[in-house]
Amino acid sequence: MIDIHCHILPQIDDGPRNINDCLGMANAAVGNGITDLFATPHHLNGQYENSKKKILNRILEINKLLQKENIPLTVYPGQELRLHREIFISIEMDDVLTLGDKGQYLLLELPSGEVPTYAREVVYELLLKGITPIIVHPERNRALSADIHLLFELVQEGALTQLTSGSILGHYGKRIKSFSEKIIEHNLAHFIASDAHNTDLRGFSLQEAYERVTKKFGINRTFYFNENAELLINGQNIYRQEPVPVRKRILGIF
Numbered sequence: 097m098i099d100i101h102c103h104i105l106p107q108i109d110d111g112p113r114n115i116n117d118c119l120g121m122a123n124a125a126v127g128n129g130i131t132d133l134f135a136t137p138h139h140l141n142g143q144y145e146n147s148k149k150k151i152l153n154r155i156l157e158i159n160k161l162l163q164k165e166n167i168p169l170t171v172y173p174g175q176e177l178r179l180h181r182e183i184f185i186s187i188e189m190d191d192v193l194t195l196g197d198k199g200q201y202l203l204l205e206l207p208s209g210e211v212p213t214y215a216r217e218v219v220y221e222l223l224l225k226g227i228t229p230i231i232v233h234p235e236r237n238r239a240l241s242a243d244i245h246l247l248f249e250l251v252q253e254g255a256l257t258q259l260t261s262g263s264i265l266g267h268y269g270k271r272i273k274s275f276s277e278k279i280i281e282h283n284l285a286h287f288i289a290s291d292a293h294n295t296d297l298r299g300f301s302l303q304e305a306y307e308r309v310t311k312k313f314g315i316n317r318t319f320y321f322n323e324n325a326e327l328l329i330n331g332q333n334i335y336r337q338e339p340v341p342v343r344k345r346i347l348g349i350f
């Protein structure tokens with residue numbers, strides 16, 4: 097399996113605190129059936145800054161280490177970029193790292209409580225540059241869960257989305273779990289990833305999440321998510337199911 101979002105690089109963000117924890121995570125990923133993963137440190141989220149250059153250097157080191165330790169896992173570069181107004185300045189400065197450094201897909205994090213008014217414009221402008229944003233864990237955003245139509249609009253604009261395995265499994269509570277299911281029902285999800293930070297509460301549970309999706313939505317839906325991760329790693333266009341329109345809330349009646 098391929099995991100497109102996790103925090104496995106040591107001492108760079110709120111992921112592993114040292115090399116040993118990092119190797120523990122690598123072994124846990126392999127144990128979960130993961131063969132390839134994207135290391136996607138936080139960038140410009142108000143707490144961490146991890147530029148493209150810094151991450152690329154660390155990717156070389158970790159792959160060497162994994163080889164030395166005989167851990168059958170390949171790590172690809174990535175970044176989890178927080179949406180901000182100066183995003184295009186960051187891109188101009190060559191600070192932003194797309195998945196696999198291929199210039200095609202970018203993990204984009206919304207602020208947890210809101211969807212900024214300029215979000216759709218950023219999606220549009222990124223697409224014009226040939227970069228497709230993948231909005232990470234939309235199920236954890238309070239504004240989106242209050243009004244799924246906002247997510248529908250972003251997907252209609254051309255954004256992709258990634259649900260987190262722990263959300264599907266209920267690790268973040270019932271509300272987030274049921275909103276994750278609603279997102280899948282409306283064909284508004286394109287990937288599932290671990291967003292693992294450690295081997296404890298925020299670990300790899302991709303296998304379990306796919307099992308849950310198979311149980312609830314059928315094996316074809318699991319194939320769809322799996323295949324999209326494969327298409328992404330190969331630099332190909334991913335599948336998009338036609339989003340199911342959402343009725344707009346009118347005075348909170350619907």
Ligand SMILES: [Fe+2]
Binds near residue numbers: 291
């Ligand atoms: Fe993350």
